[in-house]
Amino acid sequence: MRANFILDQIFAAPIEGEVFLRLAGSERLPLTAGQLWLGVSDPLSELLPTALYPAMDEEGQWYLAGSIPSEWQPGDRLNLRGPVGRGFTLPRTSRRVACVSLDERMYYLSPLMRQAFLQAAEVVYCGPPTPIRLPPWVEMFTLDQWQEWWEWAEYIAVQGSLLAVGTFFNRLAEKFLPDSRRVPIEVLIHSQIPCGGMAECGVCAVPTRRKWLLICRNGAVFDGYQLDWSVIEG
Template sequence: MKQKTEISIIRNFGDLQLISLKMKLTSIKPGQFLIVYNPEKDDRLIPIYFALHLDDIYFVKPKDANWEIGDQLIVKGPIGSGFSNYFNFQNILCISLLQSHGGLNPVIDQCVSMGKNVAYMVDDMNVVLPNSVEIVFPGMLDENLLWAGCVLIEIKRDHLEKSKEFLKRIFNSGIPTEILIYCPILCTGDAQCMVCSVKTKKGWIRSCRHGTVFNLNELEF
């Protein structure tokens, strides 16, 4: 169901800008997102990902969105089921491939609050993290796979091909892995355009309906 709301807060968070909305969400999980549209400024629908839960729930503001506090948005979501594997493991390896997009932040925060051990593989050093999180680098993948109980990844869909060999190494390790794939989304799940689709072993899956978190072993490389 679609709702109308407005932007109540815009704040900086490392290299990201986050927004909070006046609408109250009863629950949202790491890896879930909202599909939003600003009728006065946008020419397309935009997915915004859950990024932080402090005094309020915050979402990543797209860098090309010219939004301001008080802007009216039409919203649908949360979409998808989000991440789920991490509940069952103590050692969590999070990986932002090529750059951080903010979608792993809430799962990192939640894992730390649950007393889990978290390592974060990222090239960008301007990220805001709990003090207990260890930053590691892509060249240390094999070493960290020996330690990790599960792996959580975020990546843009356009970068899947260039990261294929890296992802295959994780897949071949046999470690349970979930991957958040950022896709362009042009509808609220009602169309058959397939623009947002992800190729899996069972065929093309529309992320506008399914969500953008997949098990790595579901994907067709």
């Protein structure tokens, strides 16, 4: 879909250069955890769209997160296109959900955490300390403590850059063999999205076992078993 929204508020995110956007009337947007949107504010000066990721605050209010042009201001009109590609698909039967953030962008996972909570799942967050307060129903672990929840989880979601997720899964290779496929693993990969698919620049390409896929077209969430980690590791 394409729709226009007024930028209601812009406030800083914990990652330098990234912000949170609140849009007036955003309840009209069909937001899904992990599913990308592309935005343009001034089509005369912005040749290419800006990638925006759904996020959520502790009260369950949606917002969009991303690195936006410095010209964007509250009150501007924002044209949004999306949703693009695939978001997280949490099985309705999952009752033990692990959310792994490989950097401070844990807020990309916050809508998924709430979705899990609403279906009565126990939720584990595994990642670096975050300045964003996690809900009291989320149990926290550090990245080094992955063995404490890996076998426990019925569904695992991971977010990070391509290099970070490749390094993470290559370190876990022996736990990631085919016989552990009983647990769905989905991976949100964030990257530069310079052209939003309009110029086929390939900057957002991700290697899978069969071919390269584009975050701006197929992602930003991928089946963890389809990604080719051996190519990804730096």
